[in-house]
Amino acid sequence: MTDGARTSLRQVLWGLVFVLVLPTLVIAAAGFYSNYRAEQQAIDLRMQETARALSLSLDRxxxxxxxxxxxxxxxxxxxxxxxxxxxxxxxxxxxxxxxxxxxxxxxxxxxxxxxxxxxxxxxxxxxxxxxxxxxxxxxxxxxxxxxxxxxxxxxxxxxxxxxxxxxxxxxxxxxxxxxAFQEIIRDQRIAEGWNAAVLDRSRRIVARSRLPERFIGQPASDYVQNALAAAQEGSLQSVTLEGIPVRTYFSQSPTYGWSFVISRPDAEIALSIRRSLFWLTILIGVILGGILLAALLSRAIAKPVDRLVAAARALGRGERVSDDTTTRVLEFDTINRTLIEAATNIRKHEQEREEALAQMAESEARLRLALNAGHFGSWEYTPAAGSFVASATCRANFGRGPDEPFSYADLVSSIHPDDRVMQAEAIAKAIATRTDLHVEYRALWPDGSEHWVRVSGRTRIGPDGALSMVGVSQDVTERRQAEERQALLLHELNHRVKNTLATVQSVASLTRRSAEGSDPEAWNAFLNRLQGLAKTHDLLTESQWQGALLEDVLRNELDPYQDVMRQRIRLRGPRINLQPSAVLALGLAIHELATNAVKYGSLSVPDGKVHVMWAVTAGGTSQDLLVEWVESGGPLVKTPERQGFGSKLIQRGLAQQLGGEIKLDFAPTGIRCVMTFPSTTVALDQSDADDARERYAS
Known part of the structure; x- marks a missing residue:
């Protein structure tokens, strides 16, 4: 190795000092400026929100x-x-x-x-x-x-x-x-030196925090008037009527066009700038002191490093490094001891590695137990190699045994044909975008049964660089079936509520017409009809909306008028179970007949009586249900000059909803009403069917 020009430790330390100091100075200056700007923006936002809130207070x-x-x-x-x-x-x-x-x-x-x-x-x-x-x-x-x-x-x-x-x-x-407007300003406790004002639509001062007795009634400054003409709210640099430079914030109320204006003196903004510059100067002084201290420390570091280098070279040559060699620097002495203790630590690390492997095995066992407890099956799929590994629970989710071969092709073939494209697109998207996989589809088991499976997965890159996907599967068939049952119940509930609301709408419409005809009892009649409808609903609720017996519908409406001996109102007819729609329509019709009888007919006197008889006609290709209402013993009956609400409700309810026919006879001895509607709206018990065909209304 050739000896070229190299940098000494002292040069590195000085370079490190300048590398740290210069960015610190730049960042500090930028930070203080940013803090100043953020402070001003926060104040602007707070002041603007205050102006907006107070303009809304004016509206309130x-x-x-x-x-x-x-x-x-x-x-x-x-x-x-x-x-x-x-x-x-x-x-x-x-x-x-x-x-x-x-x-x-x-x-x-x-x-x-x-x-x-x-x-x-x-x-x-x-x-x-x-x-x-x-x-x-x-x-x-x-x-x-x-x-x-x-x-x-x-x-x-x-x-x-x-x-x-x-x-x-x-x-x-x-x-x-x-x-009141002056009080709104006083409640805000405007800071001394600031100014707040309320302006009417013509931009005249209605209330003011400073010198209100002097300025109330005067127009706002031209700055504020021009700003309000241009925008609903905002801020601007302006001068108060006293001649003070300020930052002004305004907001115009959306409802009445009045405005709230609040101003902050520019002198406070300058004070904020001086405060930031003061702290920046303090920081620069601290940094310069740090540079001086770094110069002293670099000399103290260089000498121990030289001694440590000598010890490292001795260790590299295989020479023994004395345990008592010290650099008198804690960190460097730690390095020296670390070299000596390296061999001892190797054996210790091997032991720790074995313990870590044992803990990983235990953690894997806990994970497997958790997956089994939640009926989750695990799987791993490697697209490049086409390999697919599935746990026993995952295989069971697709109807396969724990030891039965199960490849990715087997998985795809077990998916319902209508869901295969969706599953393939979900897998391709998760792999292409490196996002999580969440998909539900139907699986066809070997026995032909259909099950819903939810699959979740995540892509990962293995040590060899190969992309794979790991995840879990869960059989969610029961949840899907529960959701379908719930949707069916909601649909049925919606249908029944719509029918009930249509009935109430019809009653309300006809009652309104009676009210328009100056009927003083229209509202009470409407409430009574709703109460009767509610009683009919209770009757249907008891049978879970499976219908109700015709006799129960009649008793539900007529029992309040029955005497102790049960002779005043007589009911006679076969056992007939009505469909829900027929129960509601017939219940309203009987309610109207009973109400009319109590007010004007046979039930309005002690000796009056009501007989209700019903039967199913025989003959022809279809059957009809006949219900006959007969009053006797009441006041003399006169034919009404106009058709009343009850008659309209009975005829429209049965005729429109059940395809029925109504015949009303206002005989002097008592009202007689014969109602006929198709037997498709009734269901006869088999035990009473023959008897019902032989009974007819008189």
Missing amino acids: EIDKSVLALRVLARSPSLARGEFDIFYDEAKGAGFAEPYWVSLFEPQGKTLFNTFLPYGTMLPSSNRPEVMRQVRETRKPLISDLYTGSLTGQRLITINVPVILGERVAYILTLAMGLD
């Missing part, structure tokens, strides 16, 4: 007053024209002091103002444009800042239309002092 403050006025506008005394009573209600409404409530006619005539006693003669409104806008838009209107003609104070007004029927009958106005 105004919204509270608008809502209170709308509630006040719904006063019954106002609707009745009792202005003296409404005057007292408005005066005691509890708005934030100071406030006055005025009531105007739509054209501007003043009815009263709570600032003056009730009955005081007042001039018409001097704001016809405001009255016109409220009258035409029919929406609340917030005024800009102005001086009240009665009070001489600076005010804003909230004007709300009072709509009676379809017209604007009155305009209710709330005149507010500026204390």
